[in-house]
Amino acid sequence: MTFTGLFAQLLAIVLALALAPLLTGWVNQWRAWLQNRRAPSLLQPYRVLHKLFNKESVVAETASPLFRVAPYVMFGSMALACGIAPTLSTDLSLAPAADAIALVGLFALARVFISLAAMDIGTSFGTLGARREMLVGFLAEPALLMVLFSASLITQSTSLAKIVETLAHQPFAIYPSLAVAGVAFTMVSLAENARVPVDNPATHLELTMIHEALILEYSGRHLALVEWAASLKLFAYSCIGLALFVPWGIAEAGTPLTILFAIPVLVAKLAIGGVLLALIETINAKMRLFRVPEFLATAFLLAVIALLVHVLLGA
Amino acid sequence: MTSLLAQSINLFAVVLLVLAFAMIAQRRILTLIHLFTLQGAALAAATLIVGFLTGQHHLYYSAAMTFVLKVILIPILLHRVIERLNVRWDVETLFNIPTTMLIGIVLVIFAFNLAAPIAGLSASIARGTLGIALACVLLSFLMMIVRAKAVPQVIGFLSMENGLFFAATAATSGMPMIVELGIAFDVLVGILILGVFMFQIREQFDSLDIRHLEKLKED
Numbered sequence: 001m002t003f004t005g006l007f008a009q010l011l012a013i014v015l016a017l018a019l020a021p022l023l024t025g026w027v028n029q030w031r032a033w034l035q036n037r038r039a040p041s042l043l044q045p046y047r048v049l050h051k052l053f054n055k056e057s058v059v060a061e062t063a064s065p066l067f068r069v070a071p072y073v074m075f076g077s078m079a080l081a082c083g084i085a086p087t088l089s090t091d092l093s094l095a096p097a098a099d100a101i102a103l104v105g106l107f108a109l110a111r112v113f114i115s116l117a118a119m120d121i122g123t124s125f126g127t128l129g130a131r132r133e134m135l136v137g138f139l140a141e142p143a144l145l146m147v148l149f150s151a152s153l154i155t156q157s158t159s160l161a162k163i164v165e166t167l168a169h170q171p172f173a174i175y176p177s178l179a180v181a182g183v184a185f186t187m188v189s190l191a192e193n194a195r196v197p198v199d200n201p202a203t204h205l206e207l208t209m210i211h212e213a214l215i216l217e218y219s220g221r222h223l224a225l226v227e228w229a230a231s232l233k234l235f236a237y238s239c240i241g242l243a244l245f246v247p248w249g250i251a252e253a254g255t256p257l258t259i260l261f262a263i264p265v266l267v268a269k270l271a272i273g274g275v276l277l278a279l280i281e282t283i284n285a286k287m288r289l290f291r292v293p294e295f296l297a298t299a300f301l302l303a304v305i306a307l308l309v310h311v312l313l314g315a
Numbered sequence: 316m317t318s319l320l321a322q323s324i325n326l327f328a329v330v331l332l333v334l335a336f337a338m339i340a341q342r343r344i345l346t347l348i349h350l351f352t353l354q355g356a357a358l359a360a361a362t363l364i365v366g367f368l369t370g371q372h373h374l375y376y377s378a379a380m381t382f383v384l385k386v387i388l389i390p391i392l393l394h395r396v397i398e399r400l401n402v403r404w405d406v407e408t409l410f411n412i413p414t415t416m417l418i419g420i421v422l423v424i425f426a427f428n429l430a431a432p433i434a435g436l437s438a439s440i441a442r443g444t445l446g447i448a449l450a451c452v453l454l455s456f457l458m459m460i461v462r463a464k465a466v467p468q469v470i471g472f473l474s475m476e477n478g479l480f481f482a483a484t485a486a487t488s489g490m491p492m493i494v495e496l497g498i499a500f501d502v503l504v505g506i507l508i509l510g511v512f513m514f515q516i517r518e519q520f521d522s523l524d525i526r527h528l529e530k531l532k533e534d
Contacts, residue, residue: 176329
């Protein structure tokens, strides 16, 4: 463990914690603009967090300790996921400890805890949301793993840092398998982050909501942590996508000064990605819940095609 | 630069494959036509690049012909057909779509396996793409089998021709010009005849469901 590695690691986590609500605000702003509405301020998510942290937390009488623990587990695993994903530098002190599979495991941990907490209270909405979340999750997870595997096949390693190092710091080459995997990854991340074709984050309509149904019982600082964790999840997914498919600009090991250059590059890439996300959400209609398995099966099969194409073409 | 162009042929091949897959997964006829148009554009681009890399100028003509025929003319004809038949509804499939896609994956694996030893014998720059072209042909076949309505079947037929054309371009750097011209006009005449045919089916049965054609006699 080197000093620069530790520094880059800390900087990455702090940057993720600070920038994640900003990314959510940016996407919301563009979504409002594209839909001809007046946009909320870019800093609105920070204000919401501030408001919620200052409010009293009300917990149902029937709640078990699990209900109180779940937001902390969720927040912790999302922050860790942001730390594992190589956002700024490939020289991260956490990188040897956790690879792509561990990352998927972290997301699964958060999902299991929030679903259990939603069922813990015993309201029908919580149970409904938990079931839907698990339905989406168990279909999205293998697809995500397949996407990460097709990137691992190219670089012969499941370590995210090594994948990025190989992709970013070698002569430019077109990888058709990565192009297909990129489409699959976009579909998976839309589903995982409760975005429009699968779930609408802006609605509380009981027939369609997934993510909102899960967190309906939370209030005060618990809700703030859950909301922050949701922003962090979007941030983590965006960073993984950027690291795998547009890895240029991420600092190499042993060059501490390039980290400073990597920050504006990351912000620019996230800004463009956020606009694209808002565009996808605007031009698509939310699909029926029973079409979601089909959507995710398509993502999974695209990821399988990416693997097969890699085997056939060797690229 | 040349190596990047050679790699981009692979990229276009994969785009063709993904579009063939998207057609299988697609319910709406209008989107099917859009996907077919995109496939034609990818095919034209791939042909252009193969022509540039191998220095065979007749491939330029064939790319231009592909573009005019498959990106402009046939989609316009198809749009007019579905406009006149008023069939923008959801496509009716015989199997449900996830099952069809799983069969599609099996077909892709089969095609890749089949093409791997053949590709080893070829010296063409894009020999790896032979498996992808074969997979496109098989996927379009699958689409013709699982669709019950006439218009998606015709689109499946056209997309199969795209796969065959790509196989010819990728594996052998293009057929003789006269053969390509012949096939192009065959496809054009085919789509005209099939268009007339679709109107006739509708006249006779009040539906485009080809299962009605299985009965030989009127009851």
